[in-house]
Amino acid sequence: MPELPEVEFAARQLRGWAQGRRLTAVHDAKTRVTRGTKKGGLEGLIGRRLLSVERIGKWMLLGFDRGGGLVSHLGMTGKWLHREKGEASASHVRASLEFEGGVTLDYRDPRMFGRLEAAQLDELRKLPTLAAMGPDPLGGVDARVLGEKLARTRRSIKEALMDQTTLAGLGNIQVSESLHRARINPERGANLLSREEVARLAKGIAASLQFTLEQQQGEDPIEYVEEGGDNFFLVYGHAGEPCPDCGTEIERIVQGGRSTFFCPHCQPLRVRAAQPAPAPKAKAARPKSAKAAAKRPRARRRS
DNA sequence: AACGGAACCTGAAAGC
DNA sequence: TGCTTTCAGGTTCCGT
Numbered sequence: 287m288p289e290l291p292e293v294e295f296a297a298r299q300l301r302g303w304a305q306g307r308r309l310t311a312v313h314d315a316k317t318r319v320t321r322g323t324k325k326g327g328l329e330g331l332i333g334r335r336l337l338s339v340e341r342i343g344k345w346m347l348l349g350f351d352r353g354g355g356l357v358s359h360l361g362m363t364g365k366w367l368h369r370e371k372g373e374a375s376a377s378h379v380r381a382s383l384e385f386e387g388g389v390t391l392d393y394r395d396p397r398m399f400g401r402l403e404a405a406q407l408d409e410l411r412k413l414p415t416l417a418a419m420g421p422d423p424l425g426g427v428d429a430r431v432l433g434e435k436l437a438r439t440r441r442s443i444k445e446a447l448m449d450q451t452t453l454a455g456l457g458n459i460q461v462s463e464s465l466h467r468a469r470i471n472p473e474r475g476a477n478l479l480s481r482e483e484v485a486r487l488a489k490g491i492a493a494s495l496q497f498t499l500e501q502q503q504g505e506d507p508i509e510y511v512e513e514g515g516d517n518f519f520l521v522y523g524h525a526g527e528p529c530p531d532c533g534t535e536i537e538r539i540v541q542g543g544r545s546t547f548f549c550p551h552c553q554p555l556r557v558r559a560a561q562p563a564p565a566p567k568a569k570a571a572r573p574k575s576a577k578a579a580a581k582r583p584r585a586r587r588r589s
Numbered sequence: 590a591a592c593g594g595a596a597c598c599t600g601a602a603a604g605c
Numbered sequence: 606t607g608c609t610t611t612c613a614g615g616t617t618c619c620g621t
Contacts, residue, residue, distance in 0.1 A: 287613085287614060287615075288615095289615095318597080318598085344615075359615080359616085360615095361598095361614085361615065361616085362598090362613075362614050362615065363598095363599085363600090363614090378599095396598090396599065396600065397597095397598050397599050397600075397613090397614085398597085398598055398599075399597075399598065399599095399614075399615060399616080400615095401616090415616075415617090439591080439592090440591085440592090441591090441592075441593095445592090445593095448615090450615090450616090457614085457615070458613095458614065458615085512601095512613075512614090542593075542594085543593090543594070543595085543614085544613090544614065544615095545613080545614090
């Protein structure tokens with residue numbers, strides 16, 4: 287699903303496709319995606335030029351001339367698609383923006399967890415969620431600031447990092463990946479991490495975001511892991527498969543109703559002296575097919 | 590105030 | 606084979 291790297295990629299695509307162009311028409315189906323839209327829907331933006339695309343965590347803020355604004359959240363399944371004139375549109379398109387020069391941008395969102403709302407740009411900035419957003423971790427995380435935030439909560443580190451006021455833009459995937467890189471167990475108390483662990487975590491977060499962003503290149507629309515895209519992640523979606531570092535089976539647990547993936551050997555719950563990795567049993571290969579790699583085990587039914 | 594959990598939504602996959 | 610059930614997840618809302 288779209289998290290910070292995917293939204294950053296989407297923002298760059300939107301700039302390339304439409305920045306500087308004037309909006310000539312909009313079509314938006316009346317779904318909950320555009321719920322909350324001020325009267326007049328997106329039509330109020332017609333005739334205005336797209337000046338800027340800003341990313342705030344997983345949100346995007348599009349700035350138009352004369353103070354116009356459009357806020358976009360991709361939810362779980364949303365994505366912006368560029369469509370040439372005459373090209374057939376995809377399924378589940380909830381809104382379309384037509385710009386001068388034959389550029390049409392479709393907002394596709396099968397599960398409708400996304401959101402599009404037009405209003406004055408300065409009004410949109412005041413939306414409670416946006417106003418409360420924590421620092422942006424792309425490009426580097428201030429370990430001291432992060433440590434101060436974490437010290438104030440007794441939640442698990444997994445749940446604390448999912449909170450957008452801690453850092454803006456981390457989701458279920460990036461949190462699992464970052465904790466693995468930092469070798470921290472997801473169930474550890476956020477306020478109980480050592481200074482050194484927080485420093486490792488800050489580095490792990492930045493590294494994971496950077497790595498994920500590097501996987502998205504070119505003009506092609508993004509394919510999310512859940513859709514069968516390549517699962518290049520270290521632990522996310524790899525339950526039951528060997529840890530890439532030590533070969534131990536990666537585990538899946540549920541925290542706050544969400545899946546967490548981690549390696550019990552590299553990320554022990556109790557800090558202990560370094561132990562040798564279990565005898566590397568003939569380094570079982572990761573499944574090659576994207577489908578198989580993306581698959582995660584279902585929760586076992588109780589009998 | 591901080592936290593936990595349900596609701597929202599629909600396609601895909603598992604279960605029967 | 607085909608119908609039914611379960612599951613995923615970001616944010617919001619509500620109850621404790």
